[in-house]
């Protein structure tokens with residue numbers, strides 16, 4: 334089963350909700366893992382079930398990184414806020430690094446997220462509109 338992670342920093346959460354709503358019909362058919370607050374908002378506002386880990390500052394990025402280390406993820410969409418310092422920056426760096434180590438695709442902007450999801454869906458034989 335295809336499994337992807339969705340993560341967004343606070344300023345980027347509206348963008349993530351918009352993205353998840355646009356692709357709701359595909360996302361509801363695959364497994365989604367999220368950090369805590371991102372996942373709560375996706376569940377409440379988009380209406381798809383997700384596997385919610387801890388909030389980012391409490392270790393959620395590391396929990397998702399552990400899945401990458403186990404090669405459980407087909408991709409990560411991580412809409413990062415490039416203009417705000419995060420208290421858990423070391424965890425974020427660790428997640429980026431482990432994605433590089435395992436060649437797990439990561440998209441950090443809306444447009445790259447569209448490309449990533451299009452590619453992942455194609456591997457499932459699904460053409461996103």
Ligand SMILES: O=C(CO)COP(=O)(O)O
Pocket residue numbers: 340341342343368369370371372387388389390393394425
């Ligand atoms: O901080 C985050 C990723 O680094 C996101 O965490 P939340 O989804 O809990 O806000």
